[in-house]
Amino acid sequence: MKIKSSRLETIAATLNQYPVDDLPEIAFAGRSNVGKSSFINAVINRKNLARTSSKPGKTRTVNFYNINEEFRLVDLPGYGYAAVSKTEKENWAKIIETYLNNRKNLYETILIVDIRHKPTENDKQMYDWILSYDFTGFVIANKADKISKSKFKTNIDIIMKALNIKDRDLIIPFSSEKKINIDIIREQIENIIKYGSGFEE
Secondary structure, eight states: OOOOOEEEEEEESSGGGSOOSOSOEEEEEEBTTSSHHHHHHHHTTOSSSSOOOSSTTOOOSEEEEEETTTEEEEEOOOBOOTTSOHHHHHHHHHHHHHHHHHOTTEEEEEEEEETTSOOOHHHHHHHHHHHHTTOOOOEEEEOGGGSOGGGHHHHHHHHHHHHTOOOGGGEEEOOTTTOTTHHHHHHHHHHHHHHSOOOOO
16 A cells, blocks of 8 residues: 555544545544554554544544545544543543444444553453444554564464454554554555445445
């Protein structure tokens, strides 16, 4: 996948703020501070297009990134941050659900987790939610540079068990810092766009 251009197209909190559903979209879900913005920046080879924050739970919108005028990568609000009110947590869930329910051009939704830690109950709920929408169930095991490569198998086994994943190939270790498996990720995105949906333009 060659990135010719990319831009932040829309920051949307409600359905009527979404861009026109004329391009294929791949969405990414994950806990606050799991590194979704850094992941997107690494994939599109831009340092600061997707906005990163040192404060978990700051992203409360759906962010749309237009790639080559061919497709969009979509950053969904992070979940699971303890230091927010129950009302805010419910609002984030509503924003995510509204997006998933209303984008006919959504080809795939992918969960991002931290490879160092066992997925949380919130991760499990999000993954089950993703599967309930008939998506494939890909998982990006982020921050792979933080552990030794010899621990990849053990930690992926933990992720598989926690999320009840049977196919190891659905889990891809990744590092935004070291670009671990960046080519595999880009190839997977390209394949999803090429083969992954019944969306009609």
